[in-house]
Amino acid sequence: MKSIGLLVIKTIILASVIMAIVIIVFVIVHPVNIEKQMEWAIAIYQGESPLNLTPIPGVKNPVITRKNVTDVKAEYVADPFIVNTGGKWYMFFEVMNGLTNQGDIGYAESSDGLNWKYKKIILDEPFHLSYPYVFYLDGQFYMIPESAGAGEIRLYRAQDFPESWALEREIIKGAFVDNSIIFANDTWWLFACSKPRTHDELRLYYADSIHGPWLEHPLSPIIQNDATKAQLAGRIIFFGDNIIRFAQHSKKTYGKAVNAFFITGLSRTGFSEKAYEKNPVLKAKSKGWNRHGMHHIDAHEISPGKWIAAVDGYRKYLAIRIEY
Template identity: 50%
Template sequence: MTLSPLPGDPWSIGLYAGPDPLHLAPIPGLLNPILTREQVTDAPAAFVADPFLLPHRDEWHMFFEVLHHGRGVGEIGWASSRDMRAWRYGGIVLSEPFHLSYPHVFAYRGDIYMTPETLGAGAIRLYRADPFPNRWTPVAELVQGELADPTPFRFEERWWMFACPAPSRHDMLALFHADALEGPWTEHPASPLIQADKSRARPGGRVVLSGGRPIRFAQDCGARYGGGVRAFEITELTVDRFAERERGENSILGASGSGWNAKGMHHVDAWRMADGRWIAVVDGIGP
């Protein structure tokens, strides 16, 4: 997230579930939101948003943006849970002079990495946990420029990364690829994949595999910023070709009309459980 709503119009974090990552809904008996700005104890939080999950040592860990009301920029907060329902806030784990949000966290070859949005740093930065979860060390600059919501993923023995090179307009989508995580990264010849379409360009969460194909989530900012989330199945992905098709006719997540997500939703991080169900952290904006 780049633009901050007013402190009285906050984003918060909820938990959804479903049979697959395209059909997610509130969990019966669970009261959303599961995490709000009121639970942040070490910073004046205007809101919490952009949640990402990671299972580690029999616990679930969640990283998310905390918009620091005094500084006017985002910082990265952390919370943990054993059952994904009750979350214990653990504090701000990453703060920089520039804006941080969208803390895309993932494990690779024994290490844990994060590629948060780093607007103001001049590049997409790769951080490594040292140690996990409260200390993060920058280890590489992956792509130069001001790009929002970087979303790397591993597919068919190669690294790929979506990002939005128009953070204030939300209407462009770029694609990069690399042999190794730390690079060098090359922009795809078809990039920008999307131009002048804020209804499907900006990344809206982790890329997941469903039926063997990657699913890309996109923010639907067509009517307003943070209006909903759409899903696209990537049908072709090589170093010189890209194709995708939308899954579903409408946003898979959106404004409920009441409560914590009355006005919109713009992020999802979905995980497949051992029993085949999918669990996801999402965010929403309410009154």
């Protein structure tokens, strides 16, 4: 019996050694990389003000994650924009495609703005897309997604909303990110971050029509060397008599939080704004899906004193990748 026990032990040791050798050879032939990843997800918040939003009781956030995406291998979802038409809510957002390593634009639907169902990818280009700023004008839906990889800001128009979109025109040349448009004071205004890597420079353009021609504001860039407020963080909104611009706080850490700014002066020759005294309006939580940061908000007033917003956030994790 003693000899059988020793034989079993030796067999186990031999099997372990062989397995270790197999693993070592595999790693040599197929390098294994351990990478830090950021998993972004999308949630729905509500509140009496766009400056004071919280999770909704009874709604399981996040409402859309990479696991909900069914038509591509998604690494994460982010940058949600929502619109309501025909008694239904539509959400457009970035889907990071893990196979192509670039962003596509997907969408989801909801009957109540709280419970969402992913539908499909609706815009895929040879370059990265994100931040699908969707808006309605003169009976048409338009979209200005981030298209810095194309070296231009692009305007798309819905051919058959919500699933079919076509390029309307290129409106500004340059590699800009998180471009946000608003109509105020009889003028169209376009805010665009011009330093995608450092997130610290914001340029301002204006036009009489969304089709252009777009002219750069004489004070542009209106923000320089400040990653706490240069890159936009969602739709620019009207709140009472105020125009509010949301910006990412990305100093030291990308997508750390969202700050709000009141635009106090906006003309073809001038621009001014002041920070909301209770910034940030969105930030990381101690645990959960958004425990490391939040960087986007699209807020809509659905009734007097009641706002709903699509937001995003992320958590960091370690991913093991094997090269074949």
